[in-house]
Amino acid sequence: MKRPVALWLDYEPEERRPVRSLTVILRTTGCQWRKCRMCGYWHESSPDVTQADILDQLRYALTTMSPNEDFILKLYTSGSFLDEREISGGTRRRIAELLRQRQDVKRLIIETRPEYVSADALADLEEVKLEVAMGLETADDFIRSEYINKGFTFEDYKTAARVITDCGATVKTYLLLKPPFVSERAAIEDVIKSAGLVAPYSRVISLNLCNVQRHTQLEALWKQGYYRPPWLWSAVEALKTIKERKTHIILISDPVGAGHIRGPHNCGYCDNAVREAIKQFNLTQDMSILKGMNCDCRYRWELILKFDEFLFGAY
Ligand SMILES: [Zn+2]
Incomplete structure (x- = not known):
């Protein structure tokens, strides 16, 4: 529980110039929805993960980066980063604090379902250059609800x-x-x-x-x-x-x-x-x-x- 599910280095297009990226798949309690027909990511979750574990996973992942290189950090949970049950507001604020101290994180990318997005949840990550990824899958409500079983609408997105x-x-x-x-x-x-x-x-x-x-x-x-x-x-x-x-x-x-x-x-x-x-x-x-x-x-x-x-x- 002290180590992430996976982490890897890559490059990410940024203003048309590739920048180093570190992707970290954090192990959390996982996605609460778990009904999308194609998704098996929630198998990577565990009910026993604590908030302290999540911070340890991140600290471990960050040790892999050399201190002199700017990078984009992708923090994914195989669920929703803004879901309190996966990552609490307190943990989000600690993460933001950790990243502010480093100054080499050019951008933080997180993933979430739209129902967890709120100004309050985003305020926890204040002062971090943030990108929020959402898996809309399609703008077609019929395909998304009937064929994918995603459970939210284009309007929600x-x-x-x-x-x-x-x-x-x-x-x-x-x-x-x-x-x-x-x-x-x-x-x-x-x-x-x-x-x-x-x-x-x-x-x-x-x-x-x-x-x-x-x-x-x-x-x-x-x-x-x-x-x-x-x-x-x-x-x-x-x-x-x-x-x-x-x-x-x-x-x-x-x-x-x-x-x-x-x-x-x-x-x-x-x-x-x-x-x-x-x-x-x-x-x-x-x-x-x-x-x-x-x-x-x-x-x-x-x-x-x-x-x-x-x-x-x-x-
Ligand atoms: Zn061919």
Whole structure:
């Protein structure tokens, strides 16, 4: 309980220049909702974690950073950072104090469900340059409630986003590419449309490519043959279109599990190259990296999109 679930170093696009980032997955009592069909993250939680444990986990993680380098700190809990039951107001204030003392944390990024966002909760992190990430997944209330079972509305997200902005923090919005029960083509269209609708509220849009986690409803669907994770071509297509339309937004996509059968994948031959291209795009925001990609399997993917039109379109 004194060590985080995981921590890793990476880079994060910041004003078009990559900056070092430290991601820390804190072990807490976990997400209270636990009903999203694709999410198994709450298995990483434990009812026995104390607030002192959480501070110890953070202190341990911070020892991995060299003192002379500015970095972005991503403090995730596999739940909601602003939920009192996971991280108390007192702990949040201690964390803010720790970060203020260091002066090398350029930005703190936390994740939360919108229902925990309030001016009071955000005041605990005062004087820290803060970004609040919310997993809206889609701007479509029907897909979010019926297919994902997320339990909040687009309106809830917008209200929370306004509170965050009023408190001087910025918003990072997660969108989910290919929720269950949505076809490949409809998934691309949904994520592009959603990006347009969340752009006015977001500094960063992060496209999460759906992967099949263990012990989830999505895994059961996948095992029965009722779900295939998105093609990486779909991710490329969505990233290109969103970036073209919303050039001012920082657009990223961490291709978790790319190339694996449970993760976003193409034919097997081109997966590594496409994954690396997406990672390069994340850091540079340069669309030409995505435009140059090709493989024989792209034709198959295009056919799948066409069949979709045939099955659900105006024929
Ligand atoms: Zn291929």
